[in-house]
Structures are given as structure tokens and as C-alpha cells.
Amino acid sequence: MKDPEIMGDGVNRRLDLIKDHLSPKDAPSSIDEAYEKSEWKDTLDTVKGRRNKNRQPDNNNHGYVRQKTQGKLWVRERIIALVDKQTFREIGSTAGNAKYDEKGKALDYTPANFISGTAKVNQRDVVIAADDFSIRAGHADGAVWGKSLYTEQLARKLKIPLIRLIDGSSGGGSVTLALKNGTYLPPLIGMHDSIASLSEIPVVAAALGPTVGLGAARATLTHFSVMASKVGSLFAAGPPVVANATYETVTKQELGGALLHTSNGTIDNLVETEEECFEQIRQFLSYLPNNTTKLPPRGTQNDIVDRCDDRLLDIIPKRRQRSYQVREILELVLDQGSWFEIGERWGEGAVCGFGRLNGYAVGILAFDCSKTGSVISTAGSQKFRRHIDLCEVFGLPIVNFADYAGFTIGTKAEKEATIRYGSTLIAALYQGDVPYFSVVLRKVFGVAGAAFVDNRIPNMRVAWPSGDWGSLPLEGGIYAAYKRELDAAGENRNKLYESILAQFEAVRSPVRTAENFDIPEIIDPRHTRPILCDWVRLMYENILPGRLEKVKVNGPKILYRP
Incomplete structure (x- = not known):
């Protein structure tokens, strides 16, 4: 085998990099005379030996060779790629499984397959929890379970983000444990802390x-x-277990590959490489505070507040049946380069993510009308609800770019319990108290549309001239309201329909709504960014500090449920 990642100069360079990055102080340049004379030298030598063994891969180990031949980074290479240089401080660096003889001499020692510690990511403190798949594939019989529990509790105590780099069962069960102690009722040790952390600190x-x-x-x-x-x-269980239980013969990718789980919402985002995973984690955390008692951090103010882009003026077609690209609107309104989408591959048109306005972090809700005609499905309701709760827990103001024709209808929608999940979404919108601003782009119809633009007192909202709203979409609503007349018209049915539609078109203009002050302003689309930048400044300066004080006293109003 001639893989440069495993053999020869390649691995030596990697070992030097790991040593410099993770333990720059463990290799003194000259002999430490005080250390050599210390009565504790034997114990310290053992500790140093264990630590050095843990921090260097065994090039002849089957697990490590498998890791590299599969194109995967070793666990310590992952930490190097993720964190700021020389900031990782390991916790439990000598933990492992040892065998001793009758006199207490160590006969064999295997490092724990879980690495933890503190570090900085983009100069912010984090806790790292990383699996080493090269040792017992991450199973519990290769782990020191106390490390994982301690890591989860430490992040919660320090009130800083927790980053999990998962590879394997992450300390989960293995039947080999029964050989030591017999079978047991499976516990979930530390799960209370893991669940509680979701309402206190960012967890990725x-x-x-x-x-x-x-x-x-x-x-x-x-x-x-x-x-x-x-x-x-x-997957909940791997191919061998599945084959025994369901008689399905599948590969890992067929059972639970990335394309599957990023299209059903199990995993939020899809990237190609491990390095891209780390970049996405850095981006996501940049919008969130360290914990729920802090304001979201403000980014750099590198965009003009009153920038007005002419492309916004006609980006929505006059003909209502034609679609447009809502993500292009987001990119033109938000600070340049700040749009970060979450869950792009699932949700049937629901668009969620983070962005910045004059450096201030905001949560974004929108809809891709080219997908399902702006109607919200079960999956869309779940995706919106989850994102609203995320913004609520961490205090991000929400900007809603509204184009919602209602919930999906028909037999498929009823089978999927759309209204049940839609009601959960409505509850999330009304239970929240983070600042919320709606920009009505086009459709606002029915219960779903109403919930998105009418959930605060007072409702802060503006509309573009393309705004179109009502209890029901006009075209379908005419068929419902004038069914008897249309049925009686016989051959003149279409002519009567067009006549009725023309009458409604005369009063359909959003200007009529603004005359009644049901929409405060109809704005030039180019002015959207200046209006939002001013609004978000007012929220961060006047509303969010007071809300934060209540959170510090009473805890988060919303408990986060993923």
C-alpha cells in the first residue's frame, strides 16, 4: 500500500502538524532538570506516554487504515481543520482502556474513542465532542462514557456552543458489552443535559x-x-441489523445516505467534503450568541444601509401565474454575502435561514413559489416551525418575506395531516415574542397567510405593489362563492366567471387596502433594505435588551424541540 496519507513522509508531516497544533508545549526544546529529579517523574512519564500514544495514529492499526482508505480524516485532523490554530485544549487526554497484571503493571492500553475539549472557532469559545471511528467504530465498548457526559455538561455549564463531530455510534450500544457484565436495561445517561442544552446554548x-x-x-x-x-x-441501525430484521439487503448509502436525509429534513444541509462541513458550522454559529442570555453578535457593517437595487422593482412579474426567484430577492435586500440557508433540500418550498441587515443578525422566512405554488405542506409547516423556534430561543428578530397561498388541500394533504402540522406552525408564530416584520411580496390567503402576517401587536408590515390577499385566492374563491350561479349558466359558465372576476379585479388593488390602513405602507420594492435596516436597529437598541433581561430571570419562553 502506497497511500501517502498513511505511509512515509506524508504521515510524518501530519504527525508534526498535529503535535504542533494540539500540544505545542508538550515537547520542551531542552532537558528539564527539575522534571528529571522529581519524585513524581514515573507517574508523569506514564501520563505523557499515554497522551502521546493517544495523539498519534497507529499506521498499522486496521481501524486507522480503514479510516484513511475510505477518504476520511482522522479525528484529530478534523479538530485541526475546524478550530482556530493552537486553541484546542483537550480534556481527558489520557483516558482509555487498560489491562493490568497481578502486580498492577499495564499490559495493554487502548485510547478512548471519544475526544473532547475546549477551543475557539472564529475567536469564540466552543466545546468539541468528536468520535474516533478508527477505534471500535465508536461503540460503547471502546469508549469512556464519562468523557461524553462530562463534555455535554461542560458546554452547558460554561454556556458556550457545543460542536459534535459524529462518526459511528457515538458511544452507543454494542452486544459485546454483555460479555463483561451481562445484559442490561439500555440507559440514556446524560440525555437530560443534552435536551436541556437545546434551550440554552447552540448545539451543532x-x-x-x-x-x-x-x-x-x-x-x-x-x-x-x-x-x-x-x-x-x-440510520437507526446499520445494514447488518436491517438485513436480520427486515430481510432488506442495502448499502449504507441506500439505507441512509446524504441525499436521502437532506431531502427529508433529518439533516439540515448537504455538502461534499468534511472541510465544507466545518465551514458551514462556522457560518451557522456566527449568527448566534454563545447562549440565550446574550444578544446575537453583530457582524461587520460592510454594506450600504440605504442601498436601493433597481433589479427589485420588476423582479415579481405582473402576471400572477408566473413565478420568480425569492432567494434572489433575499440576496439583494440582505447584507451582501450574508444569506445562509438552512435545509434548502427539504420543506417543499419553505425557505428558512439567517442573514444580516447592517451587520445585525436576523432569521428569515420566505417561500419559493416555483415549487408548489406558494401552498404550505406538512413538511413546510414542520420546517417553518422549527426555524421559528430556533430564532425564538436565541432572540433573533424574524423578517418574513410573505407569499403564502394557504395550506395544501386535497386527499394527499388530508392523509398527511397538513392542518394538524399547520396548526402547530400557527401556534409557534403566535407564541413567540421576538420582533417580527413582514414584507408582503405577493399572496397572503387563508388561515396560513393570515398567521404569517398577523401574529404580533402591533403587526409591523409593508407590502410591495404586487401584493394580493384575501380569505381565499380569488380565482378559486369565485367558484366556491358563486357555485349555484355558475352551474345554472350552462354554456355561458365561462363568460359569467370572467364577468365576476372582472368585478373583483377592480377592487383587488393593494392601494384599496392601504386606504383602509389594513396595510400601513405600499412601498417601492427598492426601498425594502433601508426600511428593514432601520427596523432591525430599533429592535436591537430598544426591544431585545429588555427581552433579554426577562430571559435571564425566567429562562427562555420557548423550549426548543428539534
């Missing part, structure tokens, strides 16, 4: 290999998850 995960059982739960019990398509997969 990257699926960097087969993510199985407990590992799959740890990947999804987060605020944000990302998977590397080249190496990632996720």
Missing part, C-alpha cells in the same frame, strides 16, 4: 461517517446539522 453536529443509533440521535438533537456526502450516512 456534522455527520462525518456512518452515524448510527445513539450517534444518529446526537446528530438530530441539534439546532443545525450538516453531512458530507462523500463519507456521511445516518
Whole structure:
């Protein structure tokens, strides 16, 4: 085998990099005379030996060779790629499983397959929890379970973000444990802390290999998850267990590959490589505070507040049946380069993410009308609800770019319990109290549309001249309201329909609504950014500090449920 990542100069360069990055002070340049004379030298030598063994891969180990031949980074290479240089401080650096003889001499020692510690990411403190798949595939019989529990509790105590790099079962069960102590009722030690953290600190995960059982739960019990398509997969149980239980013969990718789980909402974002996973994690965390008692951090103010882009003026076609690209609107209104989408591949048209306005972080709700005609499905309701809760827990003001024709209808919608999940979305909109601003782009119809633009007192909202609203979409509503007349018209049915539609068109203009002050302003689309920048400044300066004080006293109003 001639793989430069495993053999020869390549691995030596990697070992030097790891040593310099993770333990720059462990290798003194000259002999430490005081150390050599210390009565504790033997113990310290043992500790240093264990630590050095843990920090260097065994090039002849089957697990490590498998890791590299599958194109995956070793666990410590992942930490190097993610965190700021020389900021990782390991916790439990000598933990592992040892065998001793009758005199207490160590006969064999295997490092724990879980690495943890504190570090900085973009100069912000974080806690790292990383699986080492090269040792017992991350199973519990290769772990020191106390490390994982301590790591979860530490992040919660320090009130700083927790990053999970998951590869394997993440300390989950293995039948080999029964050989030591017999079978047992499976526990979920530390799950109380893991669940509670979701309402207190940002928790993110990257699926960097087969993510199985407990590992799959740890990947999804987060605020944000990302998977590397080249190496990632996720399932409740792996192919061998599935084959025994359901007689299905499947590969890891067929069972739970990245394309599957980023299209059903199990995993938020899809990227190709592990390095891209780390970049997505850095981006996501940049919008959130360290914990719920802090304001979201303000980014750089590198865009003009009163920038008015002429492309916005006609970006929505006059003909209502034609679609447009809502993401282009977001990119033109938000600070340049600040749009970060979450869950692009699922949700049937629901568009969620983060952005900045004059550096201030905001949550974004919108709809891709080219997908399902602006109607909200079960999946869309779930996606919107989750994102609203995320913004609520961490205090991000929400900007809603409204184009909602209502919930999906028909037999498929009824089978999928759309109104049940839609009602949960409505509850999330009305239970929240983060600042909320609606820009009505086009449609606002029915219960769904109403909930998105009428959930605060007072409702802060403006509309573009393309605004179109009512209890029901006009075209379908005419068929419902004038059914008897249309049925009686016989051959003149279409002519009567067009006549009725023409009457309504005369009063359909959003200007009529503004005359009644049901919409405060009809604005030139080019002025959207200046209006939003001014609004978000007012919220950060006047509303969010007072809201934060209430959170500090009473805790978060919304408990986050992924």
C-alpha cells in the first residue's frame, strides 16, 4: 500500500502538524532538570506516554487504515481543520482502556474513542465532542462514557456552543458489552443535559461517517446539522441489523445516505467534503450568541444601509401565474454575502435561514413559489416551525418575506395531516415574542397567510405593489362563492366567471387596502433594505435588551424541540 496519507513522509508531516497544533508545549526544546529529579517523574512519564500514544495514529492499526482508505480524516485532523490554530485544549487526554497484571503493571492500553475539549472557532469559545471511528467504530465498548457526559455538561455549564463531530455510534450500544457484565436495561445517561442544552446554548453536529443509533440521535438533537456526502450516512441501525430484521439487503448509502436525509429534513444541509462541513458550522454559529442570555453578535457593517437595487422593482412579474426567484430577492435586500440557508433540500418550498441587515443578525422566512405554488405542506409547516423556534430561543428578530397561498388541500394533504402540522406552525408564530416584520411580496390567503402576517401587536408590515390577499385566492374563491350561479349558466359558465372576476379585479388593488390602513405602507420594492435596516436597529437598541433581561430571570419562553 502506497497511500501517502498513511505511509512515509506524508504521515510524518501530519504527525508534526498535529503535535504542533494540539500540544505545542508538550515537547520542551531542552532537558528539564527539575522534571528529571522529581519524585513524581514515573507517574508523569506514564501520563505523557499515554497522551502521546493517544495523539498519534497507529499506521498499522486496521481501524486507522480503514479510516484513511475510505477518504476520511482522522479525528484529530478534523479538530485541526475546524478550530482556530493552537486553541484546542483537550480534556481527558489520557483516558482509555487498560489491562493490568497481578502486580498492577499495564499490559495493554487502548485510547478512548471519544475526544473532547475546549477551543475557539472564529475567536469564540466552543466545546468539541468528536468520535474516533478508527477505534471500535465508536461503540460503547471502546469508549469512556464519562468523557461524553462530562463534555455535554461542560458546554452547558460554561454556556458556550457545543460542536459534535459524529462518526459511528457515538458511544452507543454494542452486544459485546454483555460479555463483561451481562445484559442490561439500555440507559440514556446524560440525555437530560443534552435536551436541556437545546434551550440554552447552540448545539451543532456534522455527520462525518456512518452515524448510527445513539450517534444518529446526537446528530438530530441539534439546532443545525450538516453531512458530507462523500463519507456521511445516518440510520437507526446499520445494514447488518436491517438485513436480520427486515430481510432488506442495502448499502449504507441506500439505507441512509446524504441525499436521502437532506431531502427529508433529518439533516439540515448537504455538502461534499468534511472541510465544507466545518465551514458551514462556522457560518451557522456566527449568527448566534454563545447562549440565550446574550444578544446575537453583530457582524461587520460592510454594506450600504440605504442601498436601493433597481433589479427589485420588476423582479415579481405582473402576471400572477408566473413565478420568480425569492432567494434572489433575499440576496439583494440582505447584507451582501450574508444569506445562509438552512435545509434548502427539504420543506417543499419553505425557505428558512439567517442573514444580516447592517451587520445585525436576523432569521428569515420566505417561500419559493416555483415549487408548489406558494401552498404550505406538512413538511413546510414542520420546517417553518422549527426555524421559528430556533430564532425564538436565541432572540433573533424574524423578517418574513410573505407569499403564502394557504395550506395544501386535497386527499394527499388530508392523509398527511397538513392542518394538524399547520396548526402547530400557527401556534409557534403566535407564541413567540421576538420582533417580527413582514414584507408582503405577493399572496397572503387563508388561515396560513393570515398567521404569517398577523401574529404580533402591533403587526409591523409593508407590502410591495404586487401584493394580493384575501380569505381565499380569488380565482378559486369565485367558484366556491358563486357555485349555484355558475352551474345554472350552462354554456355561458365561462363568460359569467370572467364577468365576476372582472368585478373583483377592480377592487383587488393593494392601494384599496392601504386606504383602509389594513396595510400601513405600499412601498417601492427598492426601498425594502433601508426600511428593514432601520427596523432591525430599533429592535436591537430598544426591544431585545429588555427581552433579554426577562430571559435571564425566567429562562427562555420557548423550549426548543428539534
